[in-house]
Amino acid sequence: MQLTILGCYAATPRTLTNPTSQVLEMRNRLFLIDCGEGTQVQLRKNKIKFSKINHVFISHLHGDHLYGLIGTISTFSLLGRTTDLHIYGPKGIKELILLQLKLTESWTTYSLFFHELESKESEVIFEDQKVIVRTIPLDHRVYTNGYLFQEKPAERKLNIEAAEEYGIHVAYYQKIKNGSDITLDDGRVIENEKLTFDPIQPMSYAFCSDTAYNESVLPIIKDVDVLYHESTFLDSEAALARKTLHSTAKEAATIALKANAKHLILGHYSTRYDGIEPFKTEAAEVFPNVLLGDDGLSFEF
Structure with missing residues (x-):
C-alpha cells in the first residue's frame, strides 16, 4: 500500500504548499482523494499516470478540497481519455461539475459517473474483488465524509x-x-x-479531513493500519479549532490512540505556523507512531 501526498495544507495554495489532495495505491488500484487547486500539476511532478485514476473521492464541497477537480477532468479529456471516471462526493457535486462543463462547452471524451452522498451513517460506496471503500461521517461546517479503504483478504x-x-x-x-x-x-x-x-495480511487506510474531534469515527476505523487525520492547529489554538470545527495535532493523536491505529499521518496544517515539526512533537506525546505528511511525500506500508 502506497500513499502519495500531493497537498496537505489548509485553506489557500501558496508558492511552496498545496491544498488537500492525495493518491492511494492499493492492490494495483489508484484512488484520488480530494482534489484541491494544483492537483494535476502535482500528479505530473510525482509521475503518477492520469490514466490509472478511475475513482475520485471528494470529502466535502469546500474549495481547498475541490477546486482542482474541474481542471483535472478537463485535462483528462485533452489527453484523449476514453475510460470511465467515477466521482464520489456530497450531493451537489454533479451539478457543480456539469454546470462548469456546460458553460465552457467542454464535454468530456469519456463517461462521468457521479455517486452523490447524503447519508450521515457509514456506508459502503465502492467494492470490487480486491478493495472495499466505506464512508466515515465527519463533523465539519458542511456535510463531510472521510473514507476507509480496506483490502479484502487474499486467497491462501x-x-x-x-x-x-x-x-x-x-x-x-x-x-x-x-x-x-x-x-x-x-x-x-x-x-x-x-x-x-497464510496470505499477506490485508491493509487498511482511513482518510479523515476536515473534522472536529469526533469519537464517533472510532468504531469505523478501529485497528486501522494507517490513519490520516487533519491537524489544522496546535493545542495552543484549541479554541479556534473548536470554533471552526477542525482538530489539533493532540486531538488527532488521541483519535489514533483510541482507534488502536498502527500509524498516524498528520496533515491539513494551518499556514499560520512557521513549520510543521511542532505538530509531530505535540502528537507524539499522545501517540508514538506519528508521521508528518507533506507535499510530495510518499509512504509505503
Whole structure:
C-alpha cells in the first residue's frame, strides 16, 4: 500500500504548499482523494499516470478540497481519455461539475459517473474483488465524509510441494487456495493449513479531513493500519479549532490512540505556523507512531 501526498495544507495554495489532495495505491488500484487547486500539476511532478485514476473521492464541497477537480477532468479529456471516471462526493457535486462543463462547452471524451452522498451513517460506496471503500461521517461546517479503504483478504498461497506429496490433482488447487480441506481417495481429510501458506495480511487506510474531534469515527476505523487525520492547529489554538470545527495535532493523536491505529499521518496544517515539526512533537506525546505528511511525500506500508 502506497500513499502519495500531493497537498496537505489548509485553506489557500501558496508558492511552496498545496491544498488537500492525495493518491492511494492499493492492490494495483489508484484512488484520488480530494482534489484541491494544483492537483494535476502535482500528479505530473510525482509521475503518477492520469490514466490509472478511475475513482475520485471528494470529502466535502469546500474549495481547498475541490477546486482542482474541474481542471483535472478537463485535462483528462485533452489527453484523449476514453475510460470511465467515477466521482464520489456530497450531493451537489454533479451539478457543480456539469454546470462548469456546460458553460465552457467542454464535454468530456469519456463517461462521468457521479455517486452523490447524503447519508450521515457509514456506508459502503465502492467494492470490487480486491478493495472495499466505506464512508466515515465527519463533523465539519458542511456535510463531510472521510473514507476507509480496506483490502479484502487474499486467497491462501498453495504449498505445491505438500499438494504433490499427497498426490492431489491440479483440478483441486483453486479450491485449496480458497481455504477448503481436501478428502483423499482413501478417505483421509487433509487440513487446508497443511496445503497452504497464510496470505499477506490485508491493509487498511482511513482518510479523515476536515473534522472536529469526533469519537464517533472510532468504531469505523478501529485497528486501522494507517490513519490520516487533519491537524489544522496546535493545542495552543484549541479554541479556534473548536470554533471552526477542525482538530489539533493532540486531538488527532488521541483519535489514533483510541482507534488502536498502527500509524498516524498528520496533515491539513494551518499556514499560520512557521513549520510543521511542532505538530509531530505535540502528537507524539499522545501517540508514538506519528508521521508528518507533506507535499510530495510518499509512504509505503
